[in-house]
Amino acid sequence: MHVAQKCKAVLGSDMHDIGANLREPRLASMAVTKKLILASGSPRRVELLAQSGIEPARLMPMDLDETPKRSEHPRSLARRLSAEKAKAALSAITGDPAWEGSYILAADTVVCVGRRILPKPELVSEASAALHLLSGRSHRVYTGICLVTPDRTLRQKVIDTKVRFKRLSTMDIESYLASGQWRGKAGAYGIQGIAGSFVVKLVGSYTNVVGLPLYETVNLLVGEGYDVHDRWLEG
Numbered sequence: 489m490h491v492a493q494k495c496k497a498v499l500g501s502d503m504h505d506i507g508a509n510l511r512e513p514r515l516a517s518m519a520v521t522k523k524l525i526l527a528s529g530s531p532r533r534v535e536l537l538a539q540s541g542i543e544p545a546r547l548m549p550m551d552l553d554e555t556p557k558r559s560e561h562p563r564s565l566a567r568r569l570s571a572e573k574a575k576a577a578l579s580a581i582t583g584d585p586a587w588e589g590s591y592i593l594a595a596d597t598v599v600c601v602g603r604r605i606l607p608k609p610e611l612v613s614e615a616s617a618a619l620h621l622l623s624g625r626s627h628r629v630y631t632g633i634c635l636v637t638p639d640r641t642l643r644q645k646v647i648d649t650k651v652r653f654k655r656l657s658t659m660d661i662e663s664y665l666a667s668g669q670w671r672g673k674a675g676a677y678g679i680q681g682i683a684g685s686f687v688v689k690l691v692g693s694y695t696n697v698v699g700l701p702l703y704e705t706v707n708l709l710v711g712e713g714y715d716v717h718d719r720w721l722e723g
Contacts, residue, residue, distance in 0.1 A: 522638055522714065523587065527577035527594035532680065532699040540706050541720045546587070550576045550594070554608070562600040563630050567646050569596035570632035578636050591714055592636035597699050599675025601627045606675040612665055618676035619664065624655035626689075627675065629697045633705055637712045645708060647701040649692030651679075656686060674699075 524542065526533065529549030537544060550573040556565050573594035581587040599606045601621055609615040628648050635643045664683065670676040677683035679697045695702040710716050 523590040524709075524714065525577060525581065525587065525590050525592045527573045527592055530595075530699055532678070533595060536695055536698060536700045536702055537705075540702055540716070542706075542709075542716060544593070545590070548577045548580065552576065554596070556605050561603065562598045562605050562628065563632075563646050563648065565605065566596050566598040566630040566632035567634075567644060568632070569598075570594045570634040571642060571644060574634040574636050574642065578640070589638040591638065591709070591712070593705070593709070594634045594636075595631055595700050595705075597629060597631045597674045597696075599627060599629050601625060608672050608674050609670060609676050610672060615665055615670040615676040616661065619656060619661050619670070622653045622656075622675065622677070622686075623661075624653065626650055626652040629675070631696050631699065631701055633701065633708065635708050635712060641712075643708055643712060645701075645704050647693055647696045647704050649690065649694070649696045651687060651691075651697060652689040653686045654688050660686070 523545035525546045525548055526537070526544035527548050527550050528534075529547055534544070534547070552569065552572055554569055556562075560568075571594070573596065574592050577592045577594065581590065581592075604621075606618045606621070606627075607614050609618060628650055630646055630648045632644065632646045637643065664670060664677075667682055669678055669681045669683065677686070679687060679694070690697070693701045693703065706716055
């Protein structure tokens, strides 16, 4: 065999080995990817995560008492409730080997005018009162996000967005109430629906108002070692 052929054979063998070695970490990374539990049953939060290429392995809605404590600030309420939901989900999976080492993500959204916290109404009368209060005014939307890491550390953030509504006519309010889109939503509205046409100005994160601030949520996950980018490649 000529020298050139020998070199080619050796290099070819080495390059094959190097290529295999380069691929191994990628495969290993995929093998140890941790599961994500979303401590919520909100379709909006599921859709927002899907927009970022993230699909929770499990949805765990947490039914908690969301009544504000006396003189509790809206920001503090969002922070507290997101943490309580995350801790409740953690308690529910503790001892189950199928979910050991999973990430748990929880969130809670609070809408307020000044320090007055608006409900997540189930009654038309509650929704009507909230819409009349929001009409022609600015309000704030706080979303607390809480991530439980595989080593059971809690990481939290609270994001706020300022929103201003136009002055709502009687027809606006009555028609919106008839649509039913207010039901169960913080502040009696969903910005991604008809109520988006009520918004005159928004300062801050739009997805925060929908129910989950995507930029901050994804950054929190990535910062704690969750393989967001692997899921982009899988998609």
